[in-house]
Amino acid sequence: xxxxxxxxxxxxxxxxxxxxxxxxxxxxxxxxxxxxxxxxxxxxxxxxxxxxxxxxxxxxxxxxxxxxxxxxxxxxxxxxxxxxxxxxxxxxxxxxxxxxxxxxxxxxxxxxxxxxxxxxxxxxxxxxxxxxxxxxxxxxxxxxxxxxxxxxxxxxxx
Amino acid sequence: xxxxxxxxxxxxxxxxxxxxxxxxxxxxxxxxxxxxxxxxxxxxxxxxxxxxxxxxxxxxxxxxxxxxxxxxxxxxxxxxxxxxx
Numbered sequence: 364x365x366x367x368x369x370x371x372x373x374x375x376x377x378x379x380x381x382x383x384x385x386x387x388x389x390x391x392x393x394x395x396x397x398x399x400x401x402x403x404x405x406x407x408x409x410x411x412x413x414x415x416x417x418x419x420x421x422x423x424x425x426x427x428x429x430x431x432x433x434x435x436x437x438x439x440x441x442x443x444x445x446x447x448x449x450x451x452x453x454x455x456x457x458x459x460x461x462x463x464x465x466x467x468x469x470x471x472x473x474x475x476x477x478x479x480x481x482x483x484x485x486x487x488x489x490x491x492x493x494x495x496x497x498x499x500x501x502x503x504x505x506x507x508x509x510x511x512x513x514x515x516x517x518x519x520x521x
Numbered sequence: 522x523x524x525x526x527x528x529x530x531x532x533x534x535x536x537x538x539x540x541x542x543x544x545x546x547x548x549x550x551x552x553x554x555x556x557x558x559x560x561x562x563x564x565x566x567x568x569x570x571x572x573x574x575x576x577x578x579x580x581x582x583x584x585x586x587x588x589x590x591x592x593x594x595x596x597x598x599x600x601x602x603x604x605x606x
Contacts, residue, residue: 403606417605418529418530419605420527420529420579420582420598420600422582423579423582423598424605426582427584448605448606459606460605460606480606483605483606484603484604484605484606485602485603486584486603487603487605487606488529488579488598488600488603488605489603489604489605489606490529490530490600490601490603490604490605491604491605492530503530503531503601503604504604505602505604506601506602506603506604
């Protein structure tokens with residue numbers, strides 16, 4: 364019987380080290396031929412952003428991402444998957460989210476990472492609020508229809 | 522029946538608290554009924570739920586539709602569309 368596929372999901376305030384996460388995921392797993400890495404950063408469009416505040420629903424955030432990750436493993440026959448999402452205040456340029464998808468070949472790894480991100484954006488309970496350089500609280504970031512459309516694409520393909 | 526309700530993001534800010542225990546009237550059967558009931562509890566609730574269609578819900582940490590019966594839920598979460606990642 365093959366060893367269970369490692370699914371690593373963490374919700375944390377601390378930053379992550381991408382190289383260390385790849386090393387931890389691939390150590391001893393020589394069947395892996397491709398690792399796709401996606402990292403999402405805090406972006407400042409207009410030079411007015413001091414930080415983004417990431418709020419989450421403790422417990423449900425872990426459960427929701429784990430469920431998406433397990434679906435991705437089964438659908439794309441991944442060797443391993445890692446998803447790390449930060450919470451708290453993050454300055455422009457800082458890391459917000461990391462997804463690593465490992466597979467024997469690149470296509471499954473690319474698709475696995477993209478699938479996880481598309482579902483995470485619309486189903487993982489996180490919310491972003493802007494804090495501006497002038498000291499004021501900006502708006503809560505609005506959900507985008509484009510993100511829903513990206514997720515729906517996977518339903519049509521299945 | 523009393524249920525623990527948790528709020529996030531601008532729903533939490535408008536109501537002014539992150540969670541509370543609500544005594545749910547017998548007439549409230551679904552999540553949609555609950556949102557309509559909460560909207561009658563005062564100005565802050567009215568502000569949070571003025572566009573009920575955009576509100577997302579979870580029962581015991583699983584996403585549900587507004588048509589979902591509350592049943593024996595321990596915790597119901599109400600929040601705006603999610604913007605993580």
